[in-house]
Amino acid sequence: MELLKQRILQDGQVRQGGILKVDSFLNHRMDIPLLRAIGQEFANRFAGEQVDTILTIEASGIGVAAITSLYFQEVPVVFAKKTQSKNLDGALYTAPVHSYTKGVDYTIQVAQQYLKKGDRVLILDDFLANGQALQGLLSIVEQAGAVAVGCGIVIEKGFQPGGAMLRERGVHLESLAILSSIADGQITFA
Numbered sequence: 001m002e003l004l005k006q007r008i009l010q011d012g013q014v015r016q017g018g019i020l021k022v023d024s025f026l027n028h029r030m031d032i033p034l035l036r037a038i039g040q041e042f043a044n045r046f047a048g049e050q051v052d053t054i055l056t057i058e059a060s061g062i063g064v065a066a067i068t069s070l071y072f073q074e075v076p077v078v079f080a081k082k083t084q085s086k087n088l089d090g091a092l093y094t095a096p097v098h099s100y101t102k103g104v105d106y107t108i109q110v111a112q113q114y115l116k117k118g119d120r121v122l123i124l125d126d127f128l129a130n131g132q133a134l135q136g137l138l139s140i141v142e143q144a145g146a147v148a149v150g151c152g153i154v155i156e157k158g159f160q161p162g163g164a165m166l167r168e169r170g171v172h173l174e175s176l177a178i179l180s181s182i183a184d185g186q187i188t189f190a
């Protein structure tokens with residue numbers, strides 16, 4: 001997706017530890033016209049798929065998922081929570097996830113009432129690195145007896161193993177920008 005790649009080149013900042021910071025348009029301040037274009041592009045990439053629910057993970061996936069829903073007949077968006085809360089009661093689906101950016105393990109949680117057997121679920125997230133977040137979300141879809149129609153990623157770090165691992169598993173994975181390297185502060189696309 002050319003518009004996204006141009007924006008990454010213009011405003012992305014490479015940080016220590018192989019992290020790309022995109023706070024000015026995706027992870028902190030959200031550029032709504034860009035998010036609309038992202039939503040439209042996901043609709044093109046998954047055209048013909050029936051989607052009943054979009055599933056993502058807090059916090060950065062929420063904006064992308066909410067706007068993308070507008071291009072999928074405004075289906076509900078469910079976001080997995082990363083922390084315990086008194087508001088999150090009742091039966092839960094849970095999965096362990098290791099955070100790439102924070103270096104900690106946590107348990108993602110989704111209330112069972114919001115994912116039903118047979119639901120066709122599109123999973124979305126902002127970044128794909130080692131694939132931990134997507135694996136956790138796929139596990140939750142499986143626990144619910146729902147069907148993952150595919151995974152949509154805004155920025156895939158192609159130099160980390162998550163994308164290859166998921167494609168080998170047969171997951172329909174669509175990444176709108178795939179980075180081949182961010183070494184020495186130089187951003188290149190696959």
Ligand code: 5GP
Nearest residue numbers: 019020100101127128129130131132133162
């Ligand atoms: P994974 O679970 O695939 O290893 O990592 C994906 C998750 O880690 C995403 O949900 C995203 O929030 C975060 N992440 C991984 N790499 C980066 C990065 O380079 N920049 C930012 N902003 N987030 C990242």
